[in-house]
Amino acid sequence: xxxxxxxxxxxxxxxxxxxxxxxxxxxxxxxxxxxxxxxxxxxxxxxxxxxxxxxxxxxxxxxxxxxxxxxxxxxxxxxxxxxxxxxxxxxxxxxxxxxxxxxxxxxxxxxxxxxxxxxxxxxxxxxxxxxxxxxxxxxxxxxxxxxxxxxxxxxxxxxxxxxxxxxxxxxxxxxxxxxxxxxxxxxxxxxxxxxxxxxxxxxxxxxxxxxxxxxxxxxxxxxxxxxxxxxxxxxxxxxxxxxxxxxxxxxxxxxxxxxxxxxxxxxxxxxxxxxxxxxxxxxxxxxxxxxxxxxxxxxxxxxxxxxxxxxxxxxxxxxxxxxxxxxxxxxxxxxxxxxxxxxxxxxxxxxxxxxxxxxxxxxxxxxxxxxxxxxxxxxxxxxxxxxxxxxxxxxxxxxxxxxxxxxxxxxxxxxxxxxxxxxxxxxxxxxxxxxxxxxxxxxxxxxxxxxxxxxxxxxxxxxxx
Amino acid sequence: xxxxxxxxxxxxxxxxxxxxxxxxxxxxxxxxxxxxxxxxxxxxxxxxxxxxxxxxxxxxxxxxxxxxxxxxxxxxxxxxxxxxxxxxxxxxxxxxxxxxxxxxxxxxxxxxxxxxxxxxxxxxxxxxxxxxxxxxxxxxxxxxxxxxxxxxxxxxxxxxxxxxxxxxxxxxxxxxxxxxxxxxxxxxxxxxxxxxxxxxxxxxxxxxxxxxxxxxxxxxxxxxxxxxxxxxxxxxxxxxxxxxxxxxxxxxxxxxxxxxxxxxxxxxxxxxxxxxxxxxxxxxxxxxxxxxxxxxxxxxxxxxxxxxxxxxxxxxxxxxxxxxxxxxxxxxxxxxxxxxxxxxxxxxxxxxxxxxxxxxxxxxx
Numbered sequence: 001x002x003x004x005x006x007x008x009x010x011x012x013x014x015x016x017x018x019x020x021x022x023x024x025x026x027x028x029x030x031x032x033x034x035x036x037x038x039x040x041x042x043x044x045x046x047x048x049x050x051x052x053x054x055x056x057x058x059x060x061x062x063x064x065x066x067x068x069x070x071x072x073x074x075x076x077x078x079x080x081x082x083x084x085x086x087x088x089x090x091x092x093x094x095x096x097x098x099x100x101x102x103x104x105x106x107x108x109x110x111x112x113x114x115x116x117x118x119x120x121x122x123x124x125x126x127x128x129x130x131x132x133x134x135x136x137x138x139x140x141x142x143x144x145x146x147x148x149x150x151x152x153x154x155x156x157x158x159x160x161x162x163x164x165x166x167x168x169x170x171x172x173x174x175x176x177x178x179x180x181x182x183x184x185x186x187x188x189x190x191x192x193x194x195x196x197x198x199x200x201x202x203x204x205x206x207x208x209x210x211x212x213x214x215x216x217x218x219x220x221x222x223x224x225x226x227x228x229x230x231x232x233x234x235x236x237x238x239x240x241x242x243x244x245x246x247x248x249x250x251x252x253x254x255x256x257x258x259x260x261x262x263x264x265x266x267x268x269x270x271x272x273x274x275x276x277x278x279x280x281x282x283x284x285x286x287x288x289x290x291x292x293x294x295x296x297x298x299x300x301x302x303x304x305x306x307x308x309x310x311x312x313x314x315x316x317x318x319x320x321x322x323x324x325x326x327x328x329x330x331x332x333x334x335x336x337x338x339x340x341x342x343x344x345x346x347x348x349x350x351x352x353x354x355x356x357x358x359x360x361x362x363x364x365x366x367x368x369x370x371x372x373x374x375x376x377x378x379x380x381x382x383x384x385x386x387x388x389x390x391x392x393x394x395x396x397x398x399x400x401x402x403x404x405x406x407x408x409x410x411x412x413x414x415x416x417x418x419x420x421x422x423x424x425x426x427x428x429x430x431x432x433x434x435x436x437x438x439x440x441x442x443x444x445x446x447x448x449x450x451x452x453x454x455x456x457x458x459x460x461x462x463x464x465x
Numbered sequence: 466x467x468x469x470x471x472x473x474x475x476x477x478x479x480x481x482x483x484x485x486x487x488x489x490x491x492x493x494x495x496x497x498x499x500x501x502x503x504x505x506x507x508x509x510x511x512x513x514x515x516x517x518x519x520x521x522x523x524x525x526x527x528x529x530x531x532x533x534x535x536x537x538x539x540x541x542x543x544x545x546x547x548x549x550x551x552x553x554x555x556x557x558x559x560x561x562x563x564x565x566x567x568x569x570x571x572x573x574x575x576x577x578x579x580x581x582x583x584x585x586x587x588x589x590x591x592x593x594x595x596x597x598x599x600x601x602x603x604x605x606x607x608x609x610x611x612x613x614x615x616x617x618x619x620x621x622x623x624x625x626x627x628x629x630x631x632x633x634x635x636x637x638x639x640x641x642x643x644x645x646x647x648x649x650x651x652x653x654x655x656x657x658x659x660x661x662x663x664x665x666x667x668x669x670x671x672x673x674x675x676x677x678x679x680x681x682x683x684x685x686x687x688x689x690x691x692x693x694x695x696x697x698x699x700x701x702x703x704x705x706x707x708x709x710x711x712x713x714x715x716x717x718x719x720x721x722x723x724x725x726x727x728x729x730x731x732x733x734x735x736x737x738x739x740x741x742x743x744x745x746x747x748x749x750x751x752x753x754x755x756x757x758x759x760x761x762x763x764x765x766x767x768x769x770x771x772x773x774x775x776x777x778x779x780x781x782x783x784x785x786x787x788x789x790x791x792x793x794x795x796x797x798x799x800x801x802x803x804x805x806x807x808x809x810x811x812x813x814x815x816x817x818x819x820x821x822x823x824x825x826x827x828x829x830x
Contacts, residue, residue, distance in 0.1 A: 001523075006490075006530040014487040042523050184472035187479050203552070215573045393619045400555035407552075434471040442478050449486075450544035453534045454558070454700065 193242025655693020
């Protein structure tokens, strides 16, 4: 089920919230779990059992790892849990990619499995792995299956993150506070996230689709596409994270932030501290540090960076463009670590341009159907393929999407929240904001409902990961 | 308002919105048909284990929920106004408003489609016609031809389109009519041209095909309001239009036979004039095969028009020049079946199609 759908907003959400708040505290996780299975089953009925199995395995291994912690068996159970979780992920996400490449290299004709990718498998698999590894490292295992299942399957963050670490919310699973201000914060965050998705990301997605189908591409159109997609993926994904965090807040949870205005970064290193924070932290804690991090010399550190970024690329998808995308970041981060980072610190605006340029290039590679298309898009940006600089069609779409692009550019910076923050510091400004906020959020909600009523199916970009 | 009051207001408003929306979705009577969009709305899906297991139920429910949402038309209007006024989009769902006229963007020119259309017309000619038959072709430009350049919307090169079509259909004599048309000759909210504005087009066609029209035109105006097909698609608050139609001595006396339903029909169907698509009043809308007989014909000439919906409003204007006009819509009847109904001996043949159909000729059988 999509957050940005009539069925979620006007059927699922009111019913779920009504039941959730009507039942006593001890039943809330059960209601949450049931609602989460309904939410997941609505989009992936055939894979509900798979998720259930993954949860049961995570639960069982968690108990076994705790029981045999400090012994060889504990290590084996932890390795088994990680291995099985990764096997499921590999089977459903990477099997055909591997087979295709084996066939390509060896000339064999192995048949493809052609399994459809279960939505959210990358997210819940990573949550289960982090759970058992943390238990192995000394954290307490969850004895209550419903509580653990509610955490893994929790619908706000189930299918597109953020990757909520168990031990960040373990306490909240049993004791969480409900308050008027928390609910209001949750509503505010949810509506803003929904607006990011429906009003900005979907429209920029439309622009990217138009570019892809355009008969008369131009250099300017290629740049519009690159900038448009860069904004699209940010608003799509951060919008989803906002909605997840907002819904979590309404339900009494506090999830960690997943984005912090990544496009204002002055280096790629900083960018990855601000973009998909939960994924970066996951790879840091479960791959980079166990590999030795920066503790085993420079060479080993650079190797570890390469491994982490190859895996980060692969996590996003089973295709060579995702691997290249990861490698590009590995190279950029290595260059920054070796010598560029200090220089970037002194170069002011140039460092922002450098960061935005490489992030844009990376996302053009990321969004290509294949490497050929990605390189063709990149070449087009620099006049490759004999493209004209501009066409009538390009100008039309520039005119038609200029306000959305502008809103995207402004919205990707802290300008608006900064302005609101400054206003709220003054008594008069604070009064105006307090008055305007409910009105503005209600108007936004109505406009978004209008877009949903008029629009068609718009899946979130990060569902495929 | 302080922070706490704001939080209370926010919680109250959204509780009302979601819960109220849920109750309205559940209990408000549902429309089955959307007049503005001219389409059936998605029905409530049936529960079944197979439907749920396959995900079909969920997909259908998504459509049902969006299609039957309370105050759907008002929400669609809000969306259109937001897109056009706040985001300054130049079109809404591909439909744009220029100088009070609505039009759907129609571009780029689909050369493969033009070739296909010409091939289908050639097939008809080779199957049924001899050298005795005179064959004509005319292309009706859609409204974009007169709106898009002015408003900066992408559009086809209509001159090139006509040239291409005339070249590919080299078995027919081309009759150009674009120079006689302007945007005012079309309905503001619909794809079609206005019958009362195309008498000059009818005369050009008649003259080129070697006949003369009586010029006996009486213009009538329907009382009912007309909202064209673009009105629903654009979802913008625009005033209604009036449909006008032309009568004359020849038209008053002529008969129309509908081969598809084996019945006589009027030239102007007044029931359809107040129906879902009032433009269907012209020769009862989309029918595959019609024969109009004119007992007062000055010459015993016969004409077969292969046409789309634009032909429904111009055919009555050509009646005074012919004893019999047969209208064939090969989007609804395969040409192979025509020999059962149409005698092509001593007939002139006119292929009269709009660019909207020629640029998407997959619909032509």
